[in-house]
Amino acid sequence: MTISATSPAPRKTVLDQAFDSFSDHWAPRLAARYNGNEVRLAKVEGEFHWHSHADSDELFLVIEGELDMEFRDRTEAMRAGDLIVVPKGVEHRPCARRGEVKLLVMDADGTPNTGDEATAFVPVELKV
């Protein structure tokens, strides 16, 4: 098998180490890129704000803690191991009301986490 010289070497991410490397909330770290998507890790606590993403479905996997994923018509209670995909254009509000929650989130490259370029926290590279 020929490996292209331009392909980056595969590199694993140890989630425990990755989450230990930062402590700020609602500030996603970039763990990997995958087929035009960004794999982000975030710690969250408290309520985010209502928003949607016009151009990207958004996948959430709860790694630790309890998350309320609010939609205009219902709330999905999520715990570690639960996964949900929020379709593009659907308003949502992730809330962590019972302590800190660790999340893995996938969005199309460059998608603003707040739904708005002006207020987005641009994911920074992991330092592990």
Ligand code: NI
């Ligand atoms: Ni979102």
